[in-house]
């Protein structure tokens with residue numbers, strides 16, 4: 393571990409979209425320790441493209457050490473926390489002056505970057521060798537995956553089974569209706585208000601019965617369902633009363649955990665009333681970076697510091713539809729086609745995110 397004489401100790405739990413940006417931004421201001429079970433940061437919105445084009449992931453899976461030149465990286469889960477220390481599964485005890493909690497959503501992905509790259513190759517092989525594919529879940533992940541497959545492999549028969557009454561229920565009905573029409577124009581079959589019993593999923597017969605009794609024939613399937621929040625580890629800690637009914641951490645407008653002066657929470661794990669998106673998580677990180685700089689310069693209590701306030705994002709979203717098109721819900725407008733696709737769907741903001749992390753936009757890191 394690095395020597396940290398004279399520097400405040402900042403511990404960041406969770407090296408995803410929000411936590412990695414804080415770590416990268418404050419590595420020369422404080423002694424940073426990043427705790428994450430994975431050795432890499434994943435640009436999550438590139439993962440569906442990586443399933444149809446595995447080499448895309450070379451730029452979107454970034455080893456923590458590539459952007460975090462200074463500071464310590466503990467590759468383990470945090471399992472407990474007190475007012476002054478974080479405890480990890482592998483037995484580390486890390487003291488902090490400031491703490492940022494950014495554990496987002498739980499995802500069962502490999503901890504080693506190379507293995508995650510392999511996983512994309514395996515998914516790609518499954519797609520390539522299938523004639524028919526079932527996607528369970530019609531949220532943004534299911535829709536983007538269906539669109540990626542429909543555009544790159546127009547001969548595959550793709551079926552989305554979604555239990556809600558419309559696709560993309562996190563945006564307005566106009567965006568959902570336009571998306572449904574777009575998918576159907578690409579021969580994707582969408583079965584709304586139907587579900588698949590996950591306990592009966594098996595690849596053996598390649599026939600799946602929906603809750604309505606419809607049969608979906610599919611050589612392979614992908615589950616694109618919501619992921620649980622990664623806040624279970626906080627349930628028996630000093631934060632147990634700071635979690636809302638959904639397990640989100642309650643934060644104030646400076647993004648500090650309610651009632652704490654030196655502990656912040658950012659990203660999907662917070663109870664901020666807005667759509668949970670990477671874009672918002674990056675904004676949280678930027679606010680906390682500014683506030684931590686002010687606090688570190690002003691001393692720990694910082695009673696007179698002028699700190700930045702976070703305002704929840706206006707509901708906006710862009711869902712990519714293959715390589716050139718997208719559907720965008722903007723404050724007064726819903727658009728679908730090449731214009732929103734031009735903004736997002738080519739590079740999926742990967743180059744931009746890499747630059748934000750201080751890396752070259754186009755050079756893979758191994």
Ligand SMILES: Cc1cc2nc3c(=O)[nH]c(=O)nc-3n(C[C@H](O)[C@H](O)[C@H](O)COP(=O)(O)OP(=O)(O)OC[C@H]3O[C@@H](n4cnc5c(N)ncnc54)[C@H](O)[C@@H]3O)c2cc1C
Nearest residue numbers: 406407408409410436437470495496497659660669670671
């Ligand atoms: C497939 C997919 C597509 C998406 N597309 C978009 C998009 O197009 N646009 C958009 O804005 N958003 C998109 N999102 C949402 C976006 O990815 C999230 O809003 C964003 O990742 C939230 O950032 P975060 O830092 O809060 O959490 P995450 O990025 O989920 O990071 C959490 C980190 O915490 C770590 N962690 C978990 N538990 C522990 C623990 N106990 N101890 C230590 N570390 C822990 C994890 O390993 C992970 O690195 C997408 C998400 C997915 C899954």
